[in-house]
Amino acid sequence: MSRILLLFSRASYRAEAFVAAARRMDIEVTVGSNHASILAGLAPGATLTLGVTDVHRSAATIGRFAADYPLAAIVTAEDDFAPVASEASEALGLRYHGSEAVRSARNKALMRQLLSADGMQSPWFHVASVEDHPTTFAAEAAYPCVLKPLALSASRGVIRADTPEEFSLAWTRILDILEQRDASRRSGGARDEILIEEYLPGLEVALEGIVVEGELRTLAILDKPDPMEGPFFEETILVTPSRLPDDVRTEIVSTVQRAVSVLGLLDGPIHAELRVDGEQLSILEIAPRSIGGRCSTILRFEPEATLEDLILRHALGLPIHEYACVPDAAGVMMLPIPRAGVLREVGGTETALRVPGVEGLEIAIPVGQKVMPLPEGNRYLGFLFAGGKTPARVEAALREAHAKLEVIIEPEA
Amino acid sequence: MSDRSKSPVEFTELAKDTVLRFMDMQGEDGLAVRVKVASPSPLDPRYEISIIEADDKCAEDVVFDGNGFEVVMEPESAKLLDGASIDWVETLNESGFKVENPNLAPIGSKPLEGPMTDRVRQAIDQFVNPGVAQHGGHVTLVDVRDNIVYIQMGGGCQGCGMASVTLSQGIERILRDQVPEIEGIEDVTNHQGGENPYYEASK
Numbered sequence: 218m219s220r221i222l223l224l225f226s227r228a229s230y231r232a233e234a235f236v237a238a239a240r241r242m243d244i245e246v247t248v249g250s251n252h253a254s255i256l257a258g259l260a261p262g263a264t265l266t267l268g269v270t271d272v273h274r275s276a277a278t279i280g281r282f283a284a285d286y287p288l289a290a291i292v293t294a295e296d297d298f299a300p301v302a303s304e305a306s307e308a309l310g311l312r313y314h315g316s317e318a319v320r321s322a323r324n325k326a327l328m329r330q331l332l333s334a335d336g337m338q339s340p341w342f343h344v345a346s347v348e349d350h351p352t353t354f355a356a357e358a359a360y361p362c363v364l365k366p367l368a369l370s371a372s373r374g375v376i377r378a379d380t381p382e383e384f385s386l387a388w389t390r391i392l393d394i395l396e397q398r399d400a401s402r403r404s405g406g407a408r409d410e411i412l413i414e415e416y417l418p419g420l421e422v423a424l425e426g427i428v429v430e431g432e433l434r435t436l437a438i439l440d441k442p443d444p445m446e447g448p449f450f451e452e453t454i455l456v457t458p459s460r461l462p463d464d465v466r467t468e469i470v471s472t473v474q475r476a477v478s479v480l481g482l483l484d485g486p487i488h489a490e491l492r493v494d495g496e497q498l499s500i501l502e503i504a505p506r507s508i509g510g511r512c513s514t515i516l517r518f519e520p521e522a523t524l525e526d527l528i529l530r531h532a533l534g535l536p537i538h539e540y541a542c543v544p545d546a547a548g549v550m551m552l553p554i555p556r557a558g559v560l561r562e563v564g565g566t567e568t569a570l571r572v573p574g575v576e577g578l579e580i581a582i583p584v585g586q587k588v589m590p591l592p593e594g595n596r597y598l599g600f601l602f603a604g605g606k607t608p609a610r611v612e613a614a615l616r617e618a619h620a621k622l623e624v625i626i627e628p629e630a
Numbered sequence: 631m632s633d634r635s636k637s638p639v640e641f642t643e644l645a646k647d648t649v650l651r652f653m654d655m656q657g658e659d660g661l662a663v664r665v666k667v668a669s670p671s672p673l674d675p676r677y678e679i680s681i682i683e684a685d686d687k688c689a690e691d692v693v694f695d696g697n698g699f700e701v702v703m704e705p706e707s708a709k710l711l712d713g714a715s716i717d718w719v720e721t722l723n724e725s726g727f728k729v730e731n732p733n734l735a736p737i738g739s740k741p742l743e744g745p746m747t748d749r750v751r752q753a754i755d756q757f758v759n760p761g762v763a764q765h766g767g768h769v770t771l772v773d774v775r776d777n778i779v780y781i782q783m784g785g786g787c788q789g790c791g792m793a794s795v796t797l798s799q800g801i802e803r804i805l806r807d808q809v810p811e812i813e814g815i816e817d818v819t820n821h822q823g824g825e826n827p828y829y830e831a832s833k
Contacts, residue, residue, distance in 0.1 A: 228791050229791060230791070236794060246798070248799050252792045252795070254795070254799065256758070256803075260799060263800065264799050
């Protein structure tokens, strides 16, 4: 029986969906993670402990493991393990993005350089060191601009500045975020760079796809109907199919395909985020992974399959061309944390679930835990799911259900 | 299909009175009570009991004599409800029909006994719990039914971002190894209620 190595960080929401997909395909699974399995000794071959930061060492560990347990594919759910997955896949001759391409895609500054060099629309940018004094950059920057810590993900620490004063405040705030224990651990110590780039106006969209031998197979384009204008860039609602005109969607696909080619992404999932401002399309990010959180839940395919099914099928060399996203609309709302404190109660959940079109609600943070909104926080309160005939109805259902929730957060004692 | 034999479901006197009272309130002729198994899952068996009008009956329904009113059921519900009893309960906080159904007893509602159950419990105590205790976790056997094992995770495992991995890559493999006739393992933990998860999911 084929064996697949699934790589998850210990903070992953994705493990359950990928393991379930592997079971549906009746393949052996090994889970590789920076979580040391406490039952590993009793279940040989089931888990593999791997570090995120020492890529060579982790890739070598996978190589030794594969000598005892031959691997048919390596799949990672998150960015963190993409370098390990690419280097190990190259060594074992498995299908995945190459390690140079993964490095380029994960480093926003390098990605921008490569896309600009190819003539693609890209915001101006500058990479600064946290050791630098912000005054020089603040004086030289064009406004509005956005500051992004290169080591963090999911909009954490991303702040818009409209003036030099706001720039300096944002800089200080980012340094404080990078000092947080989990941020420092996640970035593996590589917390020394801040990307300063042009603020791009317009709508934000996401494209979910799988690259097959360098060719982009678009699975879905998702609209983000909430304005993403700052000062923080919290993701809330994602709805598919996109309501943008056909010609804009076609242009989105060709722009992402071009970026895939420029970066050299070859085989595996990608998640791209773009700004659409009239006829101007700019790539904000193109990550060598699939969509994060629980958001993949809304992507359903015909014949019946999940996003995770398709990712595993492709990794194992099985065809995916016959799968298409179901035509009905679907959406997810990543529930924002309204304020810092201690979560005491999330009321109104039954009422929210009764809103027509709402298909599920998952509160991800247990009552009694400390919560922190963006830009310092790194978690969502939970996820709300909806489906319907049109994207507009789905969006309305998500907003109505969200309005029914009563989130009680008390100040920390 | 019509079958006026005695209902496979027994209504208590209070439940009967309540059904008749509801029918009186509607003031129409030909009313009946429909009893349906809305969800047969042993994790959360659910029932629907409603007063229906004569033209709400379907051809495939089976109709029983409820001793004072007609009881209408879909054939599948009639099978699952054979031997069940329906009572009417009223408390300070709620009132409604309560179904006691030996065929769909919720998991954990029966004493844990039997040779397979003993072996599963022993495997959890001997192999699983000493391991998960290192992360402040523990696993409790809730039920064993039709070779499916139902477990609950607590402590550091409850709400942990890696709980599904611990289950599929650890607990399940160990239990299947120790008790090969196990056909499935279901985690019935309320992970949203975990107060101190070992790893918090965040991405």
